[in-house]
Amino acid sequence: MGPVRVLELYSGIGGMHQALTESCISAEVVAAVDVNTVANEVYKHNFPSTPLWAKTIEGITLTELNRLSFDMILMSPPCQPFTRIGLQGDVSDPRTNSFLYILDILPRLQRLPKYILLENVKGFETSSARDKLVETLKKCGFKYQEFLLSPTCLGIPNSRLRYFLIAKLQSELFSFQTPGQILENFPDQEPKASVKHRVAAGLEKESCFMPPKEEYIDPNSGSDGGSGQCSQKEAFVFKLETAKEMEKKWNQDSNLSIQMLKDFLEEDGEEMSQYFLPPKALLRYAFLLDIVTPSCRRSTCFTKGYSHYVEGTGSVLQTAEDVQLQSVFKSIEMLSEEEKLMKLSTLKLRYFTPREVANLHGFPPEFGFPDKITMKQRYRLLGNSLNVLITPAHNHG
Ligand SMILES: C[S@@+](CC[C@H](N)C(=O)[O-])C[C@H]1O[C@@H](n2cnc3c(N)ncnc32)[C@H](O)[C@@H]1O
Incomplete structure (x- = not known):
């Protein structure tokens, strides 16, 4: 045959x-x-x-x-x-x-x-x-x-x-x-x-990460481990995030069956400067960004508007890993624009590069773009595409 x-x-x-x-x-x-x-x-x-x-x-x-x-x-x-x-x-x-x-x-x-x-x-x-x-x-x-x-x-x-x-x-x-x-x-x-991205530790722990609902904090149940933050329904803790949302992210980052983002990132170099968020975007959208660090085990779906529209189009990367997100956002609304910007800049936020999005979508290193395809076009096409490794064609020949 x-x-x-x-x-x-x-x-x-x-x-x-x-x-x-x-x-x-x-x-x-x-x-x-x-x-x-x-x-x-x-x-x-x-x-x-x-x-x-x-x-x-x-x-x-x-x-x-x-x-x-x-x-x-x-x-x-x-x-x-x-x-x-x-x-x-x-x-x-x-x-x-x-x-x-x-x-x-x-x-x-x-x-x-x-x-x-x-x-x-x-x-x-x-x-x-x-x-x-x-x-x-x-x-x-x-x-x-x-x-x-x-x-x-x-x-x-x-x-x-x-x-x-x-x-x-x-x-x-x-x-x-x-x-x-x-x-x-x-x-x-x-x-x-x-094989390239496989991490040895913890992969066998859970077969699929679909966080069971009971793993999230129910804001009405008070079962939040004693912090008491959740008794107020949907109250923001910081950065427009509720305790429930923060707990969900924490659970995702603690799931050792998921690899860390660092396995999918490009090496730092001069060309990375083009991916850093411009001051205007930082000031205007900081509260809406989904911010992850290289040691996180999650990122949101990258859509075709990534880097062009900010809200809901994909996570951004905090490259200054030692800076505490919570301390940056604490009382930030009281500051002047200039002070705000100074604080936000300490996070060194950048977009994932198209290559990194391709890595997360399971495209192998040899998959590439012709030089004339612009950065925006690359994000657009990748956002429209799919995860190569998840398709049943890949998994169930
Ligand atoms: C969801 S995307 C599919 C992406 C693809 N699986 C990949 O890996 O990039 C849908 C694609 O269908 C194409 N398309 C939409 N309508 C079409 C039509 N009537 N005839 C041919 N192509 C069409 C679009 O140009 C787009 O590339």
């Missing part, structure tokens, strides 16, 4: 292709399809021998698809129609049209693919698009399994909860026995991390 013939739809910078490569399955991407010219440049740079179709998915004809004769579809359709902050247009959002086109064409293919893998945001699982997908899969005779997974399950210190669906034709062996259930972990799995 020859290599598995793979069709990669919505290929972007090739996160799915990279996951496939890392899985070591004998496979060949016979076509990758995306309309984004910048993403396509990056894709070509990393996978120069893969046929890249720079066109819309709706523009591919049934004849063209039949001719490709593929065994597997990998796809990450646009997620904006399903995000909680978006308008949740779902199937009525025009950005879902190409996906509906795929669902329409699938049953009409001369030969059905044996395997399908889809990735999307949390929120997709309750959408009509998902219901249509499942309906189509059943009609075509596929078995399927759904997952909600975050890289933290693999010991990676980055939260990026995503929906995955894997489907196999009935005739193929399928190891999942929980139809109708969304799995929040790989059933048979110990935590994994890439």
Whole structure:
């Protein structure tokens, strides 16, 4: 049997292709399809021998698809129609049209693919698009399994909860026995991390870090270890953070099954100066930043607006590790702008570099960007991409 013939739809910078490569399955991407010219440049740079179709998915004809004769579809359709902050247009959002086109064409293919893998945001699982997908899969005779997974399950210190669906034709062996259930972990799995990033200590301790709710402080229960801070509902302790939020972060940082961020960072050098937060951003947004240090075992999801928008787009790194965050923020609102800035500057806050975001997303060191791709474009593309190591294509060949 020859290599598995793979069709990669919505290929972007090739996160799915990279996951496939890392899985070591004998496979060949016979076509990758995306309309984004910048993403396509990056894709070509990393996978120069893969046929890249720079066109819309709706523009591919049934004849063209039949001719490709593929065994597997990998796809990450646009997620904006399903995000909680978006308008949740779902199937009525025009950005879902190409996906509906795929669902329409699938049953009409001369030969059905044996395997399908889809990735999307949390929120997709309750959408009509998902219901249509499942309906189509059943009609075509596929078995399927759904997952909600975050890289933290693999010991990676980055939260990026995503929906995955894997489907196999009935005739193929399928190891999942929980139809109708969304799995929040790989059933048979110990935590994994890439060999390069693996830390020896503590990896075997917990198989998946989904902090149980009871681990957080309930602000109303008073079970906060005696500090009493939580009796006041949602009171800020410092930096607009409640005791509950601080406790959650503390729990994450204490979870030894997760690696420290330092394993994913680039070495300090002169070129790092471009990543430091400018004074204006420090003054305006300091209270909204999620600040982590190299020894933290967590970071928030890096989105496409990272470094451009500050709130909720990803953590920033405090490089002055010996400075106490709490002491910097204590009574800071009483200070003049100049004094505030002086205090905040002691933290030496910088953005994660695109390379570091790529590391946290599981891209190997040899994955790169053409020189002409700007820093903002790199963040944008990485934010749109996926974690290579978490994809079931990587984990369940
Ligand atoms: C969520 S991103 C997928 C990213 C990809 N998995 C990666 O690793 O970079 C969605 C991609 O779909 C592309 N796209 C959106 N609508 C499309 C369409 N109708 N036809 C082709 N590509 C489309 C976008 O340009 C974007 O790159």
